[in-house]
Amino acid sequence: MAPVPVEHGLLLAGILFALGTVGVLVRRNILFILMSLEIMLNAAGLAFVVSGAAWAQADGQVMFIFILTIAAAEVSVGLALVLQFYHRFKTLDADAADRMRG
Amino acid sequence: MFEVLWLIPAMPLAGFFVLAVAGSRLPRAGVAFIGVGSVAISSAVALWIGGNFIWWPPQEQAVTQTLWTWMDVASFSPRLGLRLDALSTVMVLVVTFVGFLIHLYSSQYMIDDAGYARFFAYMNLFMASMLILVLADNLLFLYLGWEGVGLCSYLLIGFWYEDPTNARAAVKAFIVTRTGDTAFAIGLFLLFNTFGTLQIQDVMTRASQQWAAGSATATFAAALLLGGALGKSAQLPLQTWLPDAMAGPTPVSALIHAATMVTAGVYLIARTHVLFELAPAVQGAVAIIGAATLLVAGFSALVQSDLKRALAYSTISQIGYMFLALGVGAWSAALFHFANHAFFKALLFLTAGVVIQSAHHEQNMLKLGGLRKQLPLAFWVFLIGASALSSFPLVTNGFYSKDQIIWYAWSSPLGNSWLWAAGLLGAIVTAVYSFRMVFLTFFGTAKTHTAHRPSQIMSIPLVVLAVLSVVSGFVQVPHWLGNTRCFSAFIETALPSIGEGPVVAELVSTVIVALGTVLGICLAYVFFGGKWPYADAIAESARGAALHRFLFAGWGFDWMYGMLIVRPFFWITRVNRDDIVDLVFDAVAGMVEVMHHVLSWTQTGRLRGYAMGIALGAVLTIAILVFV
Amino acid sequence: MNFLFYISAAIAVLSTVMVVTRPNPVHGLLYLVLSLFSVALVFLSLGANFAAALEVIVYAGAIMVLFVFVILLINPGSEATDREKRWLTPGIWVGPSILAVVLLLELIYVLAFGGGQLSGVKEVTPKEVGLSLFGPYVLGVELASMLLLAAIVGAYHLGRRRAGEGDES
Numbered sequence: 082m083a084p085v086p087v088e089h090g091l092l093l094a095g096i097l098f099a100l101g102t103v104g105v106l107v108r109r110n111i112l113f114i115l116m117s118l119e120i121m122l123n124a125a126g127l128a129f130v131v132s133g134a135a136w137a138q139a140d141g142q143v144m145f146i147f148i149l150t151i152a153a154a155e156v157s158v159g160l161a162l163v164l165q166f167y168h169r170f171k172t173l174d175a176d177a178a179d180r181m182r183g
Numbered sequence: 184m185f186e187v188l189w190l191i192p193a194m195p196l197a198g199f200f201v202l203a204v205a206g207s208r209l210p211r212a213g214v215a216f217i218g219v220g221s222v223a224i225s226s227a228v229a230l231w232i233g234g235n236f237i238w239w240p241p242q243e244q245a246v247t248q249t250l251w252t253w254m255d256v257a258s259f260s261p262r263l264g265l266r267l268d269a270l271s272t273v274m275v276l277v278v279t280f281v282g283f284l285i286h287l288y289s290s291q292y293m294i295d296d297a298g299y300a301r302f303f304a305y306m307n308l309f310m311a312s313m314l315i316l317v318l319a320d321n322l323l324f325l326y327l328g329w330e331g332v333g334l335c336s337y338l339l340i341g342f343w344y345e346d347p348t349n350a351r352a353a354v355k356a357f358i359v360t361r362t363g364d365t366a367f368a369i370g371l372f373l374l375f376n377t378f379g380t381l382q383i384q385d386v387m388t389r390a391s392q393q394w395a396a397g398s399a400t401a402t403f404a405a406a407l408l409l410g411g412a413l414g415k416s417a418q419l420p421l422q423t424w425l426p427d428a429m430a431g432p433t434p435v436s437a438l439i440h441a442a443t444m445v446t447a448g449v450y451l452i453a454r455t456h457v458l459f460e461l462a463p464a465v466q467g468a469v470a471i472i473g474a475a476t477l478l479v480a481g482f483s484a485l486v487q488s489d490l491k492r493a494l495a496y497s498t499i500s501q502i503g504y505m506f507l508a509l510g511v512g513a514w515s516a517a518l519f520h521f522a523n524h525a526f527f528k529a530l531l532f533l534t535a536g537v538v539i540q541s542a543h544h545e546q547n548m549l550k551l552g553g554l555r556k557q558l559p560l561a562f563w564v565f566l567i568g569a570s571a572l573s574s575f576p577l578v579t580n581g582f583y584s585k586d587q588i589i590w591y592a593w594s595s596p597l598g599n600s601w602l603w604a605a606g607l608l609g610a611i612v613t614a615v616y617s618f619r620m621v622f623l624t625f626f627g628t629a630k631t632h633t634a635h636r637p638s639q640i641m642s643i644p645l646v647v648l649a650v651l652s653v654v655s656g657f658v659q660v661p662h663w664l665g666n667t668r669c670f671s672a673f674i675e676t677a678l679p680s681i682g683e684g685p686v687v688a689e690l691v692s693t694v695i696v697a698l699g700t701v702l703g704i705c706l707a708y709v710f711f712g713g714k715w716p717y718a719d720a721i722a723e724s725a726r727g728a729a730l731h732r733f734l735f736a737g738w739g740f741d742w743m744y745g746m747l748i749v750r751p752f753f754w755i756t757r758v759n760r761d762d763i764v765d766l767v768f769d770a771v772a773g774m775v776e777v778m779h780h781v782l783s784w785t786q787t788g789r790l791r792g793y794a795m796g797i798a799l800g801a802v803l804t805i806a807i808l809v810f811v
Numbered sequence: 812m813n814f815l816f817y818i819s820a821a822i823a824v825l826s827t828v829m830v831v832t833r834p835n836p837v838h839g840l841l842y843l844v845l846s847l848f849s850v851a852l853v854f855l856s857l858g859a860n861f862a863a864a865l866e867v868i869v870y871a872g873a874i875m876v877l878f879v880f881v882i883l884l885i886n887p888g889s890e891a892t893d894r895e896k897r898w899l900t901p902g903i904w905v906g907p908s909i910l911a912v913v914l915l916l917e918l919i920y921v922l923a924f925g926g927g928q929l930s931g932v933k934e935v936t937p938k939e940v941g942l943s944l945f946g947p948y949v950l951g952v953e954l955a956s957m958l959l960l961a962a963i964v965g966a967y968h969l970g971r972r973r974a975g976e977g978d979e980s
Binding site for chain 3: 084085086087088089090091092093095096097098099100101102103104106107108110112113115116117119120123126127131132133134135136137138139140141142143145146147149150151152153154155156157158160161162163164165167168173174180
């Protein structure tokens with residue numbers, strides 16, 4: 082391992098997070114939206130690990146483990162919903178579910 | 184033995200409670216027993232205490248009985264106390280005795296009415312309130328009685344409430360007297376603010392110490408109290424309610440609107456005489472108002488066709504005499520006239536009740552006539568009452584009291600010849616309208632047939648009052664006749680005395696007034712009693728008819744108030760029918776609706792839109808956190 | 812070893828860009844896996860070995876596999892790819908890009924005033940992670956397990972397909 086300025090690591094996390102945000106906002110396919118969410122969660126985890134490594138403590142990795150858990154739970158439930166969504170609407174277009182419009 | 188003073192107002196109050204709670208369950212006899220009995224006990228106690236007070240007066244010329252402290256808030260702790268001095272003794276004796284007679288009369292008069300128990304409950308409550316009013320030692324306690332009589336007046340005028348006319352008359356009476364009561368209340372605030380107490384004696388002493396005669400505060404306070412007195416006593420400009428108040432049962436008119444409640448104003452001014460003496464402008468106004476009222480009302484009584492309405496205007500006019508006396512400083516003369524007036528006016532009203540009941544509820548004098556032979560007792564007592572009202576010389580009590588007032592209007596340092604002339608003119612007019620009533624009702628051809636003669640229970644009060652109308656004058660007889668000064672000597676232990684004036688001038692004034700009375704009676708005979716149709720001829724001429732209408736409508740005061748107050752008020756209510764304040768709330772609702780439409784535009788139901796919203800919000804929040 | 816960090820970072824960014832822009836979902840998935848791998852390398856370069864291992868095993872190995880299974884079940888086919896191509900017009904990138912750029916600028920602004928700390932000075936061993944996890948963070952572990960339980964139940968229930976269901980959602 083070589084020491085890297087922590088700002089660079091956080092910057093990397095930020096860029097990945099921004100890309101994930103763009104993905105969520107742009108894509109209409111639900112699967113891509115979920116994938117972009119995973120990118121965002123991963124970026125957050127990256128930020129934690131980078132900061133933990135900066136302090137040379139285990140806390141960063143512990144938080145990363147928690148984020149991983151959350152991502153796993155979210156993905157399982159989310160994909161189950163996607164299946165139901167597809168079964169109902171016969172399409173993966175997120176805009177198809179607009180019954181809640183006011 | 185003055186410890187039982189509290190029984191005097193307490194007995195009618197107890198009667199009220201019993202009748203209010205259980206009255207409808209009692210038989211007529213029971214209700215009458217409680218209703219009349221409570222007042223009878225009160226009257227007996229009053230006679231006993233009053234007699235003791237008069238013959239063996241205590242050292243300070245007054246007795247005070249403190250009941251309890253009403254409340255104790257900050258520096259305000261009014262004490263409920265009863266004070267018996269010469270002034271309140273006279274008031275209590277008259278109120279209880281006349282009240283008892285009227286209660287006795289109405290136990291028979293109202294016998295067929297469905298609201299018998301309610302009637303006696305209200306009457307007892309009225310008696311209790313009136314007695315509290317005259318015995319109160321504290322202005323707040325007095326105000327309690329004041330409001331109580333106002334309430335009972337409303338309840339009793341509108342006794343037959345199913346008829347909307349009666350209800351309107353009751354509301355009119357209440358609102359007009361309320362206007363005066365508000366002035367009274369403001370006056371009480373002013374007095375409390377200045378002196379820190381409302382105990383009457385303390386207020387009087389502190390006022391005479393702190394206020395210079397003629398000072399602005401004293402004038403203001405006295406004027407406000409006068410406002411209250413004007414409302415309750417139906418003087419100009421608040422006299423419009425009393426003629427309409429005749430919508431109530433006749434005993435009510437007799438008790439409340441002749442003998443007692445309407446004299447509350449007179450009592451108030453007499454009780455707070457120190458304030459009025461400290462404000463000569465207001466006292467002068469009292470005299471002028473009294474003089475003006477007695478003329479306005481007297482002329483209005485001349486053309487009334489309803490028997491009770493004529494008597495109502497007559498009451499207003501006679502109280503004008505009392506105000507005139509108060510205004511020139513003739514305190515004992517005013518009270519003397521009050522006592523005499525209570526007797527003969529109650530007599531007149533009760534007899535009118537007999538006449539009306541016998542003539543199948545016909546109140547229009549023009550439709551009555553010739554009842555002299557059908558109702559002899561009624562005729563004789565009415566004649567006595569009318570004579571007392573006209574101050575028929577020597578044998579009626581009205582002669583002694585009214586002439587005294589007219590004399591003092593001249594001789595008092597505060598009086599002048601105009602007031603004397605007004606009194607004289609008023610006396611003539613009084614004689615005319617009183618005997619007009621006699622001639623129209625009891626003489627001439629009978630236009631209505633009577634059903635029955637009054638029963639004994641109803642006749643006894645009539646006879647007693649008739650006797651009193653003759654003899655009660657003899658306690659105060661002028662110099663040139665016998666010089667009995669019992670009444671004024673008694674009153675002057677509580678109120679200031681007024682000088683005597685030259686005897687000869689007094690004799691001259693009395694003779695002139697007596698001649699005026701006789702002239703009035705003759706005029707009445709000429710116009711209304713005889714077979715000469717002069718009155719009708721005048722009434723049918725153009726100017727006569729206009730004058731008739733003007734006087735009939737009480738000099739147009741109702742019309743004027745309608746124009747000035749009632750119509751603008753109704754205009755405002757019409758304009759504000761959809762409450763303006765509602766606009767504010769409607770605006771709020773409208774805003775919410777607008778926001779609803781605006782915000783629903785953002786509710787697309789699409790996931791991406793909401794995600795965009797979240798992202799935008801997050802960016803903005805972070806921006807605020809980072810840069811601000 | 813700075814090298815490793817910067818190259819892995821570049822690969823991560825590039826492959827993430829590809830994830831977001833591909834019309835074919837399977838392509839996107841594969842690029843995502845690549846992105847995750849590079850992030851794992853980044854962890855490695857910082858001395859967070861345990862995190863790197865977990866990233867590969869759990870994230871790339873389990874979560875992405877889930878995605879693959881779902882695509883397998885759904886079987887979108889080529890018309891899905893065509894649809895995506897239609898949807899991905901140049902115009903729709905504008906707004907979100909601006910937003911993302913602003914976000915990035917804010918982050919850079921914050922980082923610009925940083926303390927200049929160095930990251931990855933020392934390797935943090937799995938043993939330390941374990942001790943920390945079951946020491947101070949044991950409550951979090953319990954909560955995480957409850958969360959996973961809820962996820963299992965939820966996924967099972969939501970994923971069920973009853974026979975003859977009509978408008979069930």
